[in-house]
Amino acid sequence: MKTIIRISTYWQIQFIGWVTASLYWGLSAFFSGNFIWKIGIADLILDVTIGIALTHLYRNFALKRGWTKLNLKQLVPKMLFGILVLATVYMFLIVGKLYLVRLFILKSNPLSFMVFFQSVQLQIFITGTRLMSIWILAYHLYHYSRLELQTVKENARLSVIIKEAQLNNLSAQLNPHFFFNALNNIKFLVLENPNSARRAIDLLSELLRNSLNSNIGRLVPLNDEINLVRDYLELEKIRFEERLEIKIEITADVSKHLILPFSIQSLVENAIKHGIEKRKIGGCITVKVEEEYNVMKISVQNSGKLSNEIKGSGIGLNNLKERLLLQYNGNASFEIKEIDNETVVATLLLPSR
Template sequence: MSKRRIYWTLQIVGWTLLIMLEFVPYTLEYGFESGVLYSALANVFLGIVLTHIYRLVIQKWNWSSLPLPRLALRVIGSVLLLGLIMALVNQPLDRHYLAENLINQPFVFWGYYATWCKNLFAWILSYTVYHYVEQTRLAGYEKIMLRMSMREAEAKVLRSQLNPHFTFNALNSIRALVYEDPAKAQVSITQLSNILRNSLLADRRKTVDLQEELKTVEDYLELEKVRYEERLRYSITANPQAIYWQVPPMMLQTLVENGIKHGVSKEMGGGFVDLSADIVDDILFITIKNSGSLISTESSTSESGGVGLKNTAERLSILYGKGASFRIFQEADKIVCSEVRIPTLSDNTLMTE
């Protein structure tokens, strides 16, 4: 049953029962009178109309969003006003049927007024509380959905980062290989194609298997070796149990790129990049070590490397909340270490909000 149908059912049944609680005892004591029945039906109709007008007012002016003190004042004011209308309408009607000694009592009007205020207060309070709770629930739900939409939009931007300089340099390197080593050029084109495809797909996927991310990193490093040749040395090791762990796409590639740009490329004799992944206490630890100095990396925070590191921390926070972490530090002289800590996807705070 729809909410609208439930509302009108409660309105009709509720007001009918309320008025009948007075009409039936009166009829049993004094006998049936058609005028009293018409008066009772008029009260049912008037009660429904007045309370429905209140419903329209509270919805139009959105009273449910008001602070509780201001809402309470409006509820009390509405009860007093509607109760006054019901009392003013009913006292002249009842004067014809009640004994003169009751009508002529000086406080009979206030008795009418208090009775109708009590009845109306029960209805108005019930409806207002329901509407307030429903409004609060919907507002909370919309807030959660908005926050999730914002996080998703941020995540799409952050996980689709690919340095255009790398693409330009890779194409130049491949162009040189076309004449020197055509077979190697074909392999490099395939590797670049894989990286570009993963970059384009990154904004559609929140996470990918670690093995897929490691393959992207390997393709990237192989392309960089075409450029740096023997000046770049790398190794990739991973616990076999971790290869299906879910990680943000293109994240490791960004970290490795940062290590090469701000570390290996600045060393006269070149350098190395070592990537390792292992599971410790149901947490995936990924470590990337590279030649270089953290000072030179920090001084370039305004460049793409610094932005990439910031994006890494933000992406982990968006996807995993406090369960994940990222840090970069100087492990030893001329060795920079980037460490990523990722929980299982089931701990993803984005899924539980």
């Protein structure tokens, strides 16, 4: 079985870049009419070798010193110093290369090395400065962009972790609140109607099972939330008897949508506590779930009036608002208002998923 040797992107770019630069100089000499093939090939090999060697040494030095992790204010002086040093070394090496190649291939050179050096040093230094500036700038821009991207990813990851912690904290806060109210209901039923109390205990155990399942993930199937609401309303129906009328109208496909756990139940519980419970004659709870233009509209309507107590800092509604903001990043909305005939409507608008 043959082993495939993979060349890293760094070495591919190094080779392609320096070969391209050397070929450009060779073509310039070729079209000027002063081209000698042996010198051209020797220059190509040595130019690529010198360019790769110098920049690779700089790369290793920069990595060892941790320059790739510096901010721009710290990095710029070091880059300028590196360009100056590399350009100077490049000048000496290229001038020596030009002199020796022509000496060995042409077998003669009418100029001494010092005279030759003085005649071409400035041009070679400028060329070296240009090349090293391009290479160093490109190298550090690449690492700087990667560092910025890594920072963005890390901040995003931390943001998700914080959001998860906040959601978990809110869920932990909500569950005891819900079950405390349910147990209070059963306490009254035990005294007034023991048979109904047994059914209420069965419903509460089902509610507990559903809520524990809901804590597995941040979102739950909408169908599970509807079943939770049905059980809760049945539990309240046992307590209120004929004082509570229940209507559940669903026109959306609840099997394919996800929702925050206890989101609808919180609205129903609020409607019971601030609406039905305060009316001697009771009233009606209507739960509607519909989908319009890729928006899931969930409304809970109850008999009663919208008092300042309902608008206040109740744990259920405040908890719901915070969880909606965290989960949907402002793309979900919640509104509660009073309409005609002593009716209050709480509406959730959620993006369809």
